[in-house]
Amino acid sequence: MEREFIDHLNRKVTLNDLPQRIISLCPAITETLFALRAGDRIVGRTRYCIFPEDRVKQVPIVGGTKEMDLDKIRALKPDLIVMEKEENTAEMVAALEKDFPVYVAEVQSIPDAYRLIQSLGGLTGRDAEAAQLIEEIRTSFQTLPKRTGQRVAYVIWKNPYMTVGKDTYIESVLKQLGFSVPFTEMEGRYPAVTEADFQQANLDFIFLASEPFPFREKHLAEFQKICPETKVICVEGEMFWYGARMKIAADYFENLMITLLEESKNEKS
Incomplete structure (x- = not known):
């Protein structure tokens, strides 16, 4: 038929x-x-x-x-x-x-x-x-914990640095988690950004995704040098896939948010 x-x-x-x-x-x-x-x-x-x-x-x-x-x-x-x-x-x-x-x-x-x-x-x-x-x-x-407008740059590439921008699934997820996403006013969905852009964005966090560029722990120091006052962490890029992975990702996001909250409390104490 x-x-x-x-x-x-x-x-x-x-x-x-x-x-x-x-x-x-x-x-x-x-x-x-x-x-x-x-x-x-x-x-x-x-x-x-x-x-x-x-x-x-x-x-x-x-x-x-x-x-x-x-x-x-x-x-x-x-x-x-x-x-x-x-x-x-x-x-x-x-x-x-x-x-x-x-x-x-x-x-x-x-x-x-x-x-x-x-x-x-x-x-x-x-x-x-x-x-x-x-x-x-x-x-x-719906039950995920949320940040309150803290600014996060989600970095997907190196040489040049590229981040998630407007009209992307990942931007939507980050907003669902309560984050504010910078660079959305720039051209393109995955804008190329400079060290100066990072420094001027007043970032609370930088997320280094494990894909498409394979960011690892060894890259943390590079970004920490660019933004000394910003928390830089590696995140699993596959957890930001849409579709069936969203079900698995919910637990990952919950643990991520709890970790960020605990680290924030420790830094203040």
């Missing part, structure tokens, strides 16, 4: 039936499909699709998020390809939609993430599972 969907970019996507051969070109989407009990229908993924670790390794790799092996994708005969506007390129979408149904998501906020889960549930016939996952995430996020 033919089914029609409108994706997040207002494109019409027509499926002949429930998809049985899905290719996911976005790591967060791949993990979410498994969480919705549709993982056994995934026949292709990117090399960056690493969760769930115990099951995803069995799925063939068809490239990365910015490049793909079109011949390998054709050989897998997908009846649905799921992509994300930021993760993948417009050129990839254009090449694939000539031959396959392509559903493109766009996630820039927590509400967008809920919409993605709902959309994946509809596409795969897992509406009930999607509704349950959304409710579990929503409940866990």
Whole structure:
């Protein structure tokens, strides 16, 4: 039975039936499909699709998020390809939609993430599972402790320094946690910033994400030198993925906030 969907970019996507051969070109989407009990229908993924670790390794790799092996994708005969506007390129979408149904998501906020889960549930016939996952995430996020307007820069890259800016899922999460996010007035969603920008931003915290640039403990001193009065910590970038990881991330965020609160109390005493 033919089914029609409108994706997040207002494109019409027509499926002949429930998809049985899905290719996911976005790591967060791949993990979410498994969480919705549709993982056994995934026949292709990117090399960056690493969760769930115990099951995803069995799925063939068809490239990365910015490049793909079109011949390998054709050989897998997908009846649905799921992509994300930021993760993948417009050129990839254009090449694939000539031959396959392509559903493109766009996630820039927590509400967008809920919409993605709902959309994946509809596409795969897992509406009930999607509704349950959304409710579990929503409940866990509502009870998280919050900061009161403290300013945090979430750094994702080095040489040049790049931070999270406006209209991003991570910005939405940080605001949900009660933080104020600087650099949102700058051009682009992930603006390049200078040492002077950090120094002038009056930051309470600098979060160094473990991905896409692999920030580690060894980088703390570099940023502490730039902003001596700012608390600099490393955070797990994967916990700032949208989709199914949000459920796991809630506990991580709670522990992070408690740690920051305790350290703040110790510094004052």
